[in-house]
Amino acid sequence: MRESGGRGQGPGRGAGGAGSQGGPGAARRTPAGPGRAGRQGGASRSDGGDRSASSENPPRAPRKRPDPDLDPFDLPFGRDDGAQNRPPQDSGGESRGRSRQGGADDSRGRSRGGDDEPRARGRGDDGPRSRARGDDEPRARGRGDDGPRARSREDAPDGPRRRPRGDGERTSQGPGDRPSRSAQSRDEGQRPRGRVPQGREDADRPRGRASQGRDDADRPKGRAPQGRDERAGADDGPLRRGRQEDGPTRRAAGVRPETVRGGRESATARRGADGPPPRGPRRPPTPPRPPRPPLVLRLGSPRRRINIGLIGMTFVLSIFAxxxxxxxxxxxxxxxxxxAGQRQHTQDIPAKRGSITDVNGHALAVTVEAREISIDxxxxxxxxxxxxxxxLARHLGKNEQEIAAKLARTSTRYQLLARDVDPVVASRLLQDRVPALSAKETYRRLYPAGDLAGSLIGFVGDEGGGLGGMEQARNKLLAGRDGKQRVETGRDGQLIPMTARTRTAPEDGQDVRLTIDRDIQWAAQKSITxxxxxxxxxxxxxxxxDVRNAHILAMANAPELDLNNWRKAPxxxxxxxxxxxxxEPGSTNKVITAAAALEAGAVDPDTVFQVPDNIKCADRVLRDAHPHKPESMTFRQAMAQSSNVATIMAARKIGSERLYRMLKAFGFGAVPGGGVPSAEGGLLPDYRKWSGSQSCTVAYGQGVSVTALQMASVYQTIANGGVKIEPQIVAGTTDASDRFVPAPAGKQTKVVSETTAKEIATMLESAVSAEGTGELAAIPGYRVAGKTGTANRYDAELGRYEGYTASFVGFAPADKPRLVVLSVLQNPKNGHFGGQLAAPVFKDVMTFAIKSKKIPPTGSAAPPVRMRAGQ
Known part of the structure; x- marks a missing residue:
């Protein structure tokens, strides 16, 4: 009969244990350490003492073994149906327990009860926690402190023989101490885990915690002590923690094991008899069963999971924090x-570009409002x-395929469709409700005169800057200063209302007034074209x-640039x-040689030269413009007939240095001032570097290079009485209040004396007479002075002289000059003489200019001059 120190009354186990509610206390088993006092303690039970049932302590009926099939804790592993055929247990059998060697004197509190005394589990107040087991119960986990683990032949005759463990394998413990876990671990490490000894009925028992689960189903919930007698029967074997350990039983000191072969216990052994039980016949050993890994059901600790979760959350939140x-x-x-940088944007407010007008205010380039059409x-x-x-193609005048190709670029958010769109066209286009279409307010440059002075005026690029001519040269003045506006926009670029805006007003560009006369420019451009x-x-x-102030009234080129279609021009x-x-100017340069000779006093207009049609200069023979017999010529006649040989003879009288200085004084080799865009200075080598033949060719205009503007300035100096004025192309500008501010006058330089200038003028007037080469330049009713020029043309692309340069330059009226006109044709194919090709252009342009400026004829006749020697 089993007695337990559970919740009911009964003897407690362990020394000094207190009963529960008036009964002996039942100690709760813990892994190690002294037993815990029971509830409201009663009388404790001494170690190894026999206590028989009495009236005060009546025996309790054995607990009925639960049906394994109905036990909810009977796990589906380790159970053997052979356990149902085991012999019934004697209810009066003594309970199994653990006992230290030494009997009642063992301080560990492991004792064996009497024959009829139920085994209890508990802890004494001053002793170690003990666990009682019967003599016939095989030793489970742990071992005694001072006794070796023994196994008799009778205990397991058929099983494998195991080596007894001596005292050296266990740790001696004093009273009140439990066996250490190290000793227990060593004991468990030497025992086979999960294996049932052969020849014992315990091999048929369920493994692991199955048997324990069946007992626990009948036990009150809580951490109640678990004795061996609380299991389904003594035949079930010891209950191990987490697994079933089947090893040889340990015999307590002075007590013989009373188990019978085949796993059955005799009544005498259960009553505690001293004699050995009868032994049955040996049965053959059963083959070993393969070990099965124990299935450990472990429930996770909620506290650990919560702590880990809190730590993880704290770590993540700390990162966010x-x-x-x-x-x-x-x-x-x-x-x-x-x-703010993503939301705020700075928009440029374009300034209105200034206009370019002619000298009379006629617009040559203007700025008007326009729209820039784009789409998403x-x-x-x-x-x-x-x-x-x-x-879009219909309104913008574009190719439909081109517009469709831009619309197909869906990976972009912006496609420019057209610039400089008229505001009326843009407004009409926006009314068609084209999706994602936008029109930006801009300005566009218009050139009302088309190609009139196109290369001089220049044009404006797509970015609003000048790219040529006056547009580039005066870009800063014309462009003004753009304004700035800082706004806040949303994701789609729409302005956010009610937000702070800063705006800097633009400063419009100033108007530039040129010295160009639109009418004269038109006549000059038409004639040369x-x-x-x-x-x-x-x-x-x-x-x-203009002779008086060197203002350029016309500067025409053929072919000319059409400013409204400048993108298509070469x-x-x-x-x-x-x-x-x-x-190379050719004969038009002879006036400089004449001015140098006259200014030096080496010659005068009536000086006579014996002129052959060729002359040797160093290693070269230079010929006259046309072959003729040697003849006597005055210097005036030589200039009128453009004799190269006579000019070389006059240049030799003054030398190369003096000629070079005169060329420099007239502006050769230097860029003309006055702000003419793209002006070049020509080429004038130093006289010390002139070759033997170059000292002769420079005298009649070969071996030096000039521009048309430089040559026109030379004749302006002669017509102005020997005073050179820098050519001017800008007449003035208008300020912010539309007030005209005239440009400063050009720099004036005295080059030759007025006498020399007048003598040269009379010589040039003879060149336009019937005896000169420029007869085709004569204007009826006006006295005209001028000079023809025919020079070999140097082709830079070919790297050699190829073709001719035909030119004519003069002024009128000759006695009171007002206008200078120069005409040049490069590489003509139908003729090459200047008097033949360029003189007619001079006449047409000068005639128109005189009428346009309302310059009356002087009414005077040319003075009689000595043209030939002997006259």
């Missing part, structure tokens, strides 16, 4: 500026692209200049050839 502190605390200004292709539905492309076409020349240039048309193209 740190990032939040960094963003809102440490780097708040950085992110604030970044956000990503917002145009694919099904509507064809219709949208047709609408017609002559270039007629002569088959590569290009032509005409310059009209790059060569962008250059203002009148100021940038250099050429």
């Amino acid at each position: 740190g990032r939040l502190i960094q963003m809102q605390g440490l780097d708040s200004k950085v992110y604030q500026e970044a956000a 292709p990503s917002k145009v539905p694919a099904a509507a692209r064809a219709n949208v492309a047709a609408i 017609d002559q270039v076409r007629k002569a088959g020349a590569a290009s032509g240039t005409v310059i009209v200049m 790059a060569a048309a962008y250059v203002n050839k009148a100021a940038s193209d250099v050429f």
